[in-house]
Amino acid sequence: MNNSEDVVDFVHNGHKRYLPHLSIDCVIFGYHDQQLKILLIRYHDQENWSLPGGFVERREALTAAAHRILYEKTRLTNLFLQQFYTFGDSPIRLDHIEIQNNHNKVYAKANVAISDDHWLSKRTLSIGYYALVDYQAVTITPEFLVEGYSWVDINSIPPLQYDHNEIIDKALVTLRSQIYQQAIGQNLLPEKFTLPEIHSLYESILDRQFDRRNFRKKLLALGLVTQLEERRKIGQHRSPFLYAFNPEIANKPFEAGAMTAF
Amino acid sequence: MNNSEDVVDFVHNGHKRYLPHLSIDCVIFGYHDQQLKILLIRYHDQENWSLPGGFVERREALTAAAHRILYEKTRLTNLFLQQFYTFGDSPIRLDHIEIQNNHNKVYAKANVAISDDHWLSKRTLSIGYYALVDYQAVTITPEFLVEGYSWVDINSIPPLQYDHNEIIDKALVTLRSQIYQQAIGQNLLPEKFTLPEIHSLYESILDRQFDRRNFRKKLLALGLVTQLEERRKIGQHRSPFLYAFNPEIANKPFEAGAMTAF
CATH class of the missing domain: 1.10.10.10 (Winged helix-like DNA-binding domain superfamily/Winged helix DNA-binding domain)
Structure with a gap:
């Protein structure tokens, strides 16, 4: 979403376009300066950083949705992308009030309010994908609501939004076991x-x-x-x-x- | 669901109780007669067999939902249960008409019809869990809509409902790689x-x-x-x-x- 109008349209009409209660979160690994790093983003008026993510269109294949979201964030196609776990256990995912408050801060940038029963405030299960990318080839793509992008060393990940630290931990465990199974x-x-x-x-x-x-x-x-x-x-x-x-x-x-x- | 009233209540009120567009399918492995087997079920008036499954309650942790569903099917607790993949690519999952037709055959047993816009007819992504169970300890639990239960040798799996063959294939690949990682x-x-x-x-x-x-x-x-x-x-x-x-x-x-x- 590149401007305020896109965001307002998403808030008002996203429920018709996307499946409810479901998101995709992406752990994007890149290697630079002899360090394995993860791409994090920070939304408007949020203290904590987040994983980049998105939603699944109502008639879109799940794998296609993951590739689309990765493309939107990095402009990369044909990258190594693998689903690794679906997250639905953390109590934070049931905390409508906290989620609504955070969303209201973020979306205030587009002057649009998120009501208590809004689809974005509801419980969301998140399907985790990890991507391995050529750090040099990534084109960070600005979005209206995103105020910061950062490649963070896996040994220095700060406390993130929601259960995103848990998502990264699981991605790392998967990556480490995959090292013995794939190139x-x-x-x-x-x-x-x-x-x-x-x-x-x-x-x-x-x-x-x-x-x-x-x-x-x-x-x-x-x-x-x-x-x-x-x-x-x-x-x-x-x-x-x-x-x-x-x-x-x-x-x-x-x-x-x-x-x-x- | 043990009787016709339970089923009617589920059809009419299930959308309030469960998250929409999401199910859990279980690949239950047991070992008997020197053969690795999977528990399959056949619903009323269905030619093809299915994997046992269920839905996630609106405020239930995902892992808890998987354990609950396994318990409902096998009466086992504390079993080895592992999430392995979320399925959302198969075109059959977008075929409202086919899904509605199948449901209408199944639910006819309780004299209840599934409309075109009913929550059960809608696109469902399925989270796959596999369980390893002591074959002897399983207590098959009758359900009103289920007419057959069968432990089927993994080398003789017939064509199943929807994308359930694909789910079993993925469970087997996971199990085979896990053999080098867990007992x-x-x-x-x-x-x-x-x-x-x-x-x-x-x-x-x-x-x-x-x-x-x-x-x-x-x-x-x-x-x-x-x-x-x-x-x-x-x-x-x-x-x-x-x-x-x-x-x-x-x-x-x-x-x-x-x-x-x-």
């Missing part, structure tokens, strides 16, 4: 990368350190990455080999248990 | 079991055969099971050792990648 790194690294780069990405995801030489051996044994002939010139005496993911292995899930712990 | 067998086997019993359970889940001796070695190396002093007397010359899960290892998720493929 997670492929979506977060550039096409060619050095061994230290992929090694520090995996250390950052798993939040612990492990031996680089064994790590390299495991990736090569599985055939997940290939060492290229090409090197990168870093300094006069340093030109490490470049590596690339091997699409034959990296583009499908690993056989269960094929990759052991680093 | 799945603990919920499906009796407290003490022989090596051939747990071996054939795991073969049944993974749908392939693997060497029994290596399998035993892996379970023992991980500390997942313990060989007991006790033996089971099967015949004059056969009395295999019994095994039990080791609660210290079995009651928490394995470290990622700790168990490699059988």
Whole structure:
């Protein structure tokens, strides 16, 4: 929503367009400066940051809705996007008054009030999706009600709106278990990368350190990455080999248990 | 719902009690006769079988709703129950006419008609949970609209109602990946079991055969099971050792990648 009129229309007519009681929240992971980060946003007059999210159109396929919402936020298509959990346990999701108060602060920017029985005040279950994106490729897209955007290191996530910290925790647990099942790194690294780069990405995801030489051996044994002939010139005496993911292995899930712990 | 009056009340007043557009479908796994099976039900005047399911009360926590529905179907509490995916992509979920027709056949048993704009005819997203149960402990609970119950071998699932085959496929994929992350067998086997019993359970889940001796070695190396002093007397010359899960290892998720493929 780019202007005040869009917002007013959404508040008055959104219930006809979207399924009630249901939202999508997106945990968008990007990798930058040797840190795994998550894209957070801050709505007008809100102290706490939030995950970007949206609603499902009444006749829209759920997966299509998630891709649409991600596109609206990042301008990326064909990204790695995976549903991981539907959240409906937190008591905050039943607190109509708190939700209504927050919404009234946010929507005040468009001079529109949210009544007690308004569809936006009602209980919402949220379907969590996580996306792995090339940090460089994201185009942050301004929205009328969003006043701040920030890529936050996963080790420094502040207290967020509603149950969004819980959503991030679950996304991280899922991502960490997926590392042994899919070529997670492929979506977060550039096409060619050095061994230290992929090694520090995996250390950052798993939040612990492990031996680089064994790590390299495991990736090569599985055939997940290939060492290229090409090197990168870093300094006069340093030109490490470049590596690339091997699409034959990296583009499908690993056989269960094929990759052991680093 | 045990009688016609309950059903009429549900049809007329259910929209006040439950969240609209949302259901829970349960894939209940049990192990019997060396086969992994799923509990299916058949509603009145329906050709196809269905997964058991239900709705979420307006102020009920989602996890609590799943446990309540499982209890209503099986009389089991404290069972292993895990959310695995929310389904909202299948075109059948948008086909009001087909859904209304099916409902009218089912609810005809209680002499109540489902109108075109009735809440039960509307698009429903379904949150999938899978349960692992002790087959012996389940008490099938009759319901007025359900005319058949059946434990069906996972290799002989017939074409089911709506997208329920897809839901089972996803549950199986999840269960298979979970085998390397949790003590799945603990919920499906009796407290003490022989090596051939747990071996054939795991073969049944993974749908392939693997060497029994290596399998035993892996379970023992991980500390997942313990060989007991006790033996089971099967015949004059056969009395295999019994095994039990080791609660210290079995009651928490394995470290990622700790168990490699059988």
